[in-house]
Every structure is written in C-alpha cells, then in structure tokens.
Amino acid sequence: METIPSFRFFLLLLFGLIILFLVLYPLENFELLDCSVYKPWCISKNRIQAKSNLFSQTPRTKSIDHLTESPHHPLDPLTFQEINLVRAILSSYPPFASSSPSPSIHYVALDEPDKSIVLRWKKGDPLPPRKATVVALLNGQSHILTVCLESNQVAGHVTNPASGYPSLTVDDMAGVLNVTLANREVGRIITARGVDLSNVACIPLSTGWYGASEDGRRVLKVQCFSSHGTANFYMRPIEGLTVTVDVDAREIIHISNTGQGIPIPQAAGTDYRYQAQKKKPLHQQLNPISMEQPRGPSFSVEDGHIIKWANWEFHLKADQRAGVIVSRAMVWDSDRERLRSVMYKGFSSELFVPYMDPSDGWYFKTYMDAGEYGMGFTAMPLVPLNDCPRQSHYMDGVFVGPDGNPYVQSNMVCVFERYSGDIAWRHSESPITGMEIRESRPKVTLVVRMAASVGNYDYIIDWEFQTDGLIRIKVALSGMLMVKATAYQNLNQVAEQEYIAGTLVSENLIGVVHDHYVTFYLDMDIDGPDNSFVKMNLVKEETTPGESPRKSYLKVKRHVSKTEKDAQIKLKLYDPSEFHVVNPSRPSRVGNPVGYKIVPGGTAASLLDLDDPPQKRSAFTNNQIWVTPYNRSEQWASGLLAYQSKGDDTLAVWSARNRPIEDRDIVVWYTLGFHHIPCQEDFPIMPTVSSSFDLKPVNFFERNPILQAQPRFPKDLPVCRAADSA
C-alpha cells in the first residue's frame, strides 16, 4: 500500500523536475535498473537511475495501511484521511478556494489539544476534537490556519504574524532549479568553466536575511556542481557562481560569477558509494557482530505511537519540521508504584549552521535547517542493519506536499534496544574487607533514531532511554562537508598572510570552518506541570583561620530562578552549576524536591556579533539554556516563520519579556553546539562526530531505581551460528 502514497508525492516532483532532468544526465558508475521497480526515480530513457538494491530488507515493522489508519491518542499525528480532509476543508474556504494560483501548503500538523485535556485523557476515552495547524502561502502572504476536523471549518486564521516565510517546499526548490538551469547566461558561465551542461547538479540554498533590500519576496540562492564521474557532486563545486532567484516569480534576480580561474576539483576519490570502491581495505574485514535478541526486543508499540519499554512509556511521532517528537515521557517508580511524568514534550526545535566565510558566495550560508527545510522533510528512509540494528522497529512519517496531499516518509524513525557492553552499576570489594563481592549489572537502553539529510549534511538524532531514568539526547553529524573550490593544490602555495577560511582537505578543495547548533525544546513536567528551575551553583568557600587544615572547599548555593532572565544560562567552566528542574510541591521521602537535571554536553557557544543578522535570527543560540513559561505558541526557537525571518519571533525575544517561571509550567531549551574546523579525514564523506546532553533524575527516585536489576547469567546467552555455516 505504501507505494501508492509515495507515488503521489513523487508525482508532485515530476513536473518541477522534468526540466531539471533534461540537464541532469546519467551519472557515471550508476547502475541501470529496471524502471518498473524504481518508478519514482526513473523517468524516460533511464536518465535518472537509482543505486542497486543492496541494502533492501523488509524492516520488522508491521506494515501500516496509511490510507485507512485512524488516530488513537490525542497526540497522534494527522492521518492520511485527516490530511485529505484538511485539504478538502481548505478547498472550500473562501480566500483559498478561489485563489489563483492556488495556495501552496508548507506545513500541516496536528494542532495538539490543550495540555490539560491531554493529561486528563485515558485510553478508551473518546479523542478530543481533532484540529490541524496549516501554514500556507498565498500571493506572498503567510497564512496560519487552524482547521477543525469535526466541524469541517477553519476555526482560526492569522496572516503574517511575524517576519519571514514558511519552510521551503519541493516545488519551491525544483522551480528555482528549473529557472536557473534554463537560463542561457548561467549555461554560458558553466560551459566556460569547462563543465558540460549534461553534468550539472544544482542545489537550492536558503539565503538568510541581510537587510531591508531583501524584504518583500522569497529568495533562494542556487549553486552548481559538476556531477561528472561521481555521485558526490558536492566535492566538485563550480566555485563563485551564485544565482539568486525570486522563488515565487520564478525569475532570476542576480547572477554572481566570481570564480574564473578556479578549477573544478577532481572527481577521483570522491565517490563514497559501496559499489564505487575499487580498493578494499586489507585490515578491516571484521567478523560479523550483531546485537541479538532471540526472544525479540523487550519494547512494544501500542496503537502505532505509544512505546513501552522496561520502566518507560512515551508517545512518539514524526513531524515534518521537528523530525521526531517525544511526548508524555513517563517512568515507572517501583517505590511509589506508579508511572510518573518526566517530560510532556521534547524535540529538536531548530538548528543553526553558520559558515565562517564572509565572501560573496558564502556569507549567506547560515542555515536554520528545521525552519527553512524541515528535519522530517529531509529525513530519508533509514537503512536496515546499517542505520539501525536488526530487530529495529520502523515508523513512518505522514507528511503533506505543497498541494496539500499527504504522502508517506517511510521508515523515517527507528526504535531499538541496545546493549553495548557498558555497565549500569558495579562494585567489587577488595580483599582488605574480607568480602569477595563482585556485583555488576549490564546496561541496556532503548534508542529512538532519525537521520535528516539536509542537502550535504546528515544529522542523526537519538533519544536514548535508560532504566535508571536518564534520557540522553545525542546528535551525530555525517554526510558531506560544504566545500569551496580553490586554485591551490597544496598548502605550500598559500602565502603566509592569506587566510583561506578553512582547511585544504584535498587538491583545490577547502573545507570551510563552520558551527552547528541544535536547540531542543524540552517541556519538562516533573510529576506534573508546575515546576521550578534551580541553579545549584558550586562556589569556592575559604575556611576561616583555625577552622580546618583545608583552606578551601566548594559549597553548593541553591538559587531558584524567579523570571526568564534569571534562567538565561551561559555555561561557565570556572563558575559551575547544576541545572535542576524540580517540582517544589513534591518532596522526596527525606525532603528533597523531586527533579531532573539538565547535564550539558557538546557546549560550543556561538561567538558571532549579537547584531550580526544571522545571529539575530538565531538568537536562540545566545545562551545554552533558557527557561520559558509554557506557551502553546512558543515551540519553534527561530519563530513560526523562519525563512528570511529577521529575528523578531525567536526564543530570545520571548525570553526578553522576563515572565515569571517559578512554580509554573515551564519549558527548558538546551542548545548542543559544535565548532567544526574540517580536516582531510572529513573528505569525501565525514566519519560521524557526536555530542550529547542528558536529562537525569535528581532526587526524583527515592533510591537507585535499578538496584533490583538482574545480572546476566550464562543461560541468558543465545546460541548462534553464522548464517552461511552448516
């Protein structure tokens, strides 16, 4: 059943891509495949060919009939039928019904019921009224609509609530590429650079916003590459050619061509595909190793979206903008004998990826990938056994195309149980105590994973749940560097005083220095919505003369944040704190407020000028931690309309209101940061680099919640043989 909706989606692409296809000729080394199998990817004359079927293996997931599925939980995402209903309602909604051209639909998702309604709801209850949020563009105006699926009505309609535009659609991107590739001047420039037009691949780049002159229209910048001899065209930029296009008018605003004399970097050694490797590694033929679970994994998936594993239970869904949303995370407390709330909702709210080159073709590269493109939109199907281990459960996204039709992003999320050989807790006694104690417990966790491929870069986002109550949120980066072509072949050709904005990673190729920031929305509800944010500041205390042989020690000073500004946290290595979210009205048995702490990791900080346009738009990275009062409308750190936004609707703006946050429903925002000075090892594809932060129980449980965990015994081990052995 899934091929049908996928096919619908790709039909959308077809018109836009037809002209592109005319110039995007077959890449060398690609295999010719039977088009009847790869319908969406094949067009006439086999001009576009997909890779072979090497990795295909049916995932464990029970195939879901997306055409007929219905929601079971108040937070379940909109179904196929519901998205179709939204489209039908919009098609008879006056301003949209009569418009020409028809509106383009940029985002449709469940308008979640009020938290109080969700918290009251129990399995078996009727679902609260289903509503959809729609973000659409019509005649250059951004429309935010609330569509009620019970009354079949548009129940709310706001136009241009802030600066900026919705995220790009495939039509936007394909349209802009078509305009560029159909342009004679562009063709002339490309040809003059020695690239055959049959070997050109172009990509649509969001432009950021750099002043009033860019207002009033949606703009994309197109840069092109030679795909001759490699699937990895990213490594073959036609440097200096930047085509600025009006997205809606489909016309070229400006062609910048500054790359004369810069050669196209070589194709040799750039292709990363397995089939393209000639040299096989001598020293890396490892014996197979696999996480095996002969009785199957221990988690269950109820009604498609409720994950239950060990002491955890949570709701999981895919979202076109956020990627993955984890809701209603609750953990079983065996002392209190009940499921307890930890987090109402968590997701990656926005990314910020500024490149550190102020020159013409590079200054604007300051991406906000979630708001400009969409983390779910760019999350391709995960590769079984390679992206996720055996026994993974796969979940699809049901998203919406620019015409309002639903489509399926298949196998977008995987869920798996992990045992990596780590230890959950241990203790041995030494002989001196006379007790031969050797107690150790293996650590087993549950991982939820997605991987977004935003153009060249791949972001792997993991939510890992531990039985001791800890949640680890990890971002791993892979994919391709964004590179800049240069005339230099060797660093010894670069004058001492010249700065090349990065590292020469191969001949004629500079990996440009850049940062990555990923900002997470974490609506913590520790035993209920009303929580406080507490800094546990470690302060050096001097002893008084005669008090102690010690001169100094660290003392914990506890500070409850009263208002938002008090919780704008810049991490300080030499003035350290722990950051607790506590429920002040729920003391533990011995009187500590129950809580979770945010344990920072990957703490690069953005150092750009606060007044620099990209930093203003991404001002959510000004601090590593923020705390805001819960507000339904404040979920996207870059603002609802991030594309070409000016920074008037960011987390920093909301937080500046300095609202009270003590003993209230609060949301914590945490930003993981990476500085990336590229190196040759990142060429032609980057080994993963990862960082993570933790949400960790702190006096939430009365004691170590895994004290009773079972050790592993020999009887627990499976009996295995190699698949190809007798």
Place this chain on the structure above:
Amino acid sequence: METIPSFRFFLLLLFGLIILFLVLYPLENFELLDCSVYKPWCISKNRIQAKSNLFSQTPRTKSIDHLTESPHHPLDPLTFQEINLVRAILSSYPPFASSSPSPSIHYVALDEPDKSIVLRWKKGDPLPPRKATVVALLNGQSHILTVCLESNQVAGHVTNPASGYPSLTVDDMAGVLNVTLANREVGRIITARGVDLSNVACIPLSTGWYGASEDGRRVLKVQCFSSHGTANFYMRPIEGLTVTVDVDAREIIHISNTGQGIPIPQAAGTDYRYQAQKKKPLHQQLNPISMEQPRGPSFSVEDGHIIKWANWEFHLKADQRAGVIVSRAMVWDSDRERLRSVMYKGFSSELFVPYMDPSDGWYFKTYMDAGEYGMGFTAMPLVPLNDCPRQSHYMDGVFVGPDGNPYVQSNMVCVFERYSGDIAWRHSESPITGMEIRESRPKVTLVVRMAASVGNYDYIIDWEFQTDGLIRIKVALSGMLMVKATAYQNLNQVAEQEYIAGTLVSENLIGVVHDHYVTFYLDMDIDGPDNSFVKMNLVKEETTPGESPRKSYLKVKRHVSKTEKDAQIKLKLYDPSEFHVVNPSRPSRVGNPVGYKIVPGGTAASLLDLDDPPQKRSAFTNNQIWVTPYNRSEQWASGLLAYQSKGDDTLAVWSARNRPIEDRDIVVWYTLGFHHIPCQEDFPIMPTVSSSFDLKPVNFFERNPILQAQPRFPKDLPVCRAADSA
C-alpha cells in the same frame, strides 16, 4: 596454577587480618560456602564468607601459566620468574639484605628500555636487557632501585628523591586496622555508639598532607562502620570517629570522637547484592540481548600483550599503579600502506578526589588513588557477561606483594569488540537531486577495560579504538558514595542557614559533595617522536564596512607552542581552540602537517585555592591540558612518591621549568573532571556516570580512512535461538 600465587599473596594478608577477623564477624545474608573452594577467603570457623558462585564462568582467555611465562616484547611486564629474580637480587643487596625489619616492597615494574631501543626492536630480535624499577621502604626511607636482571645487580639506587612515600601495601592497611581494632578506647567508643564490636568494619584512609607537623612519619586515618545487616557497610558510618595511626610504628597517634548523638544510619535498603534483593522489578524483566559473533571476535592477542584488530595494533599490559598501559599504538594507513605511530604510551597517571567538607573527620579526604593505593592494585577480577560482554578476552596482572613475592591479579583487564548500533558514516540524497542514495556504515569498535575498586568507589576505565583512527578514553564512576551520618532524617529539620556539605540521600545520611579528576599521560608520537603542540584558536573577526553583509565570522589562528607554559591550557568556552599534536616534518599530500587532536570532554575544573595543600599536591589539575618534553622520569603526575607528598614533584613543578616543546618528543596530559553533587539515586549504589575525551586524527590520513568500510548485509547476521529453547 593460578591458585598457588594467589594463595601466597593472601598468606601475606593472613597475619595482618587475623586480629581484624576477630572483630569482623559474619555478615548477615552471606551464604556459607565450602572453604575448600574459596581458600583465600575462608578462615577457620567460616567467619569470613564469600558470596555465591552466581557469576562464575570461565572467561575466553587461554589460561596462561604465569609460573613459567617469559617476556616476548621489550615492553612486556615483568613475569613471575623475573619478579622472583628481583627479590633474590635484593635479598643479597647489602643495605636490604641485612636490614631488620626487612624492607617493604611497594612497587616493582619493568624499567622500560629507552624509547629508541624499543622503536628499533623488531619481532625476532633478542630482547633488550630486562630491568626492574623497585620502590621500597626501609626504616622510614623511600628507596628507588634499578635492578638489572641480566647482571643480577642493583644498577641504580636513589633515596628519598622527593617528599612523600610510596603507595600503601596490604600490610600497611591491615596493620593499621589491626592496631585500631585492638584498641580499647576505640572499642569503648564504638560500643557507646551502640555498635556491637562483632559488627565493625573499618577502612584505612590516606591522609593527604597538611603541614610540617605531619612530616617524618607515615600516617593513615581509620574510620569505621557497622556492617550489621548489610554487605554495604559504607552506608552505616560511625560518624565522627577518626583514628590516626602511625603506619610504621603501628601505634595510634590520635583518636577523634566527635559524633556523639549522631545515630548509625539504618541497614534497610542498603544491600545491593543480587541475593539480597527481595523485591523484583515489575517493569525491568528485559528479554536477553547479547552482542554475538558466531565467527568469534576479529581481534587477536599475540604473545600475550600485542592486540591486533582491524587497522589497529598496540601493546597492552596491566600495571599495579596505573592500571592499564597502552603502548606503541599504531594504525594502518591504506593510502601509505604502512602502520603508522600514533601514541607511544598512554595510561591514567593519577586521580584526585577532594571532598568538600572542611570538618574534622572530612577535610583530609583528598585522595590521589593511583599514587596512594594503585589503580591496578585495586582492580578486582572483572565479572564475565556483566562487566564485559561475551567473547571478551581477559588479561591478568602480575604484581608484587610487600615481601617482594609476585601474585596474580586475575582477569583484571578485558578486551572486546563492540557494536552498539551506532553509525560510522552515512549519507542519503533527497529526491530533489534525483539520486536515491542510501549509504550507511555500522560502527564497530574495540574496547579495553579495567575497573578499579578504590574502597567505596569504582572507576571503570575504557580505551576504545575506532576504525576511523579515533581513540576514546572514557572513565565511568560507580560504587558507593562516601557518606556522612547526620541526626537529620528529613531536609525540613535543617535550618535555612545551615549547610550540610551535601545532599540528604537517605535518613541520617549525607552524600558529601566532591570532585573527581583523572589525569592521563599521553605520549603522542605522530609518525615518530618529534612533534609539536598547536592551538587552533577560533577568534571572532569583524568584517570591514562594505566587505560583506555579514558583520562577523570566526577565523582560525594557528599558534605553535614553543615552551611548556605556552601549553598550559585552561579550556575556555568563549575563547575556543582545537588542540593538535602534529608532526611538523610530515606534511600530508596537500601540505597539512599530519596530526591528532585532543578533543576535550568532561571538563570540570578544580576550583580550590592554588595554595590549599591538597591542590598543591594535585597541582596537575590546575590546567586541563599540559604538554611536557618527554622525560623518562616524568610519568606520575603526582610525583613518584605521592603518599603524603607536599607537591614538590608534580606535573605542575616540571612544567614550570618552561622547557622547549616545539618539534620535540612531547607528552600531552589531559584531565577529565567531574563535579559530583550526590542525589538520592546514588544511594545505596551509584548508577554509572561517565565522561570521555578523544584522540582524533586530523589530517593524519589523506582522506576518510573508512571510506571502503563494508556495509552490513543480511547474510552477515547470525542465526540465533535462546539457550533454553528447543
């Protein structure tokens, strides 16, 4: 064969423990076992009983006959026979032969040959002359001897090279406990606190050094606990009783008794042993999960100490002080088609664990566990399937007892291959490019692990090798908190202004705030010994008016450290750098110097006064990174003689010489730090907390070295069934 040497070792303990055993009566819940099986742990009347044999399983290791083994590599540790020879040579060495009492031997290890000799040596060559370093105490003097095993002579002898004493021996510890427990006044105090003398367990605590009054004799402080009703006596302190003992004179210097009125915290809920758990967790009965390798792991162990796996090769040995030493780490470069040097030697050189309570019974708790006790000495046998996964290879330590006899620390190190479901690299193409590329490679790594149980705390130290050239060094903490008894049962009894030095983790029990620092010695030899240390500083650069629509960007400023002071690094979040160790005379193909970078993690910094005695002794934690010129005698960051040292022989003192370090053989020191504010989840045993840092290739390889890595195919999966299924 192993029981013989082990037995010899434990005979040493026997005399010292006899009196201790008279008061350390059977702990409740312990099983009675047949003494013929558990000889070392059983004495007459079954007073000391070991736990049941639940976890015993023969590890994969080929049993090594330690009595007859001989060295194969210049860096192989001293064998049983060699240690015996050292003892024989010392017994006829004049100052030692005639002494009464006989000298006590605190450390014996291979005196490694000069680096140039080791680097020249090839398999098949005769071994360079074998020498031993001996650290001994005789009549209160510290002796450092070099013993030549070929000439059967003492080739070097230094007395008291710096302040301080060697690490403690079991005799030191047992002797001090005996003196304490035999003391009537101590007995009276304990009885007065309501603890039956038959239920007392005491531990010997290193004292640090707090001024001239403590000079001239070795001192230990003894604190005691009630072991009634629990194997976890650490949770039942007899608060306020601290007995200061002269180690050599075996006499009590001072009895401090300030804990009147403080009850002994309860035993209920403190026992962590599996057999002691009555309540079984409802929600944690997970199906078995195991890393399976039906064709076995891919690594080999040659001559007992050379580990070969994938593209890695290194020498591995156990050491009584350091724990694990990794030497001659080399990685295969498939471009250059040769093994290339990365690190000549790496190990955990010292720990620093200051507790943050200046009061009488606590101020001195500022442990340097490696130098005061020994990380290898305290590393007990790893528990198969729980500490290390199936298919692990186990390695023993061959160490020396206080009389100079060798003994075996069995299964002290494990080596295993890991697949945790992570991704080595990946990329997907989005539909917009017309290529359905889905390439992903699973990450498989090799882990070397040991776990030291230094009294209450357990330190798990992992060296993880990745095929992309990265080495991750991880420290995980578990075991028991060091706790302080209090009269308070609930936080609501504590006055607002009172500070209790930590967290009330259970009734009458405070988890005292403390830090952990683990300082690693990393003798990086990138393609040879002569390397430089380079700071790649990211600096904000403002654009000039009209230069760019951007106002700012980050620029990399490269700075080569000339001397040691220039490489004393305090990490700065808002003034970030990368830290490269490069070989300046080995440019890559495109001209970058080949190198590795130190990627910091777990970066808590010590904030104590630089003049505070514990901080002076542990001044190696004043910076997170130091670089020193290679010097055979500078390996122990706290100095060769750490016990009661004054800080005159630390890394900080060596570095203050400010020697040249450019283009030389250099050693990098990195300190992993943790601040620990305890919480109730840490009671009665702590879930592991870990931090790590990485050594990562940076322009070391010409390209991604795992470009050719194989994806995983369905045929690679084993066929498994549960052990107890039909």
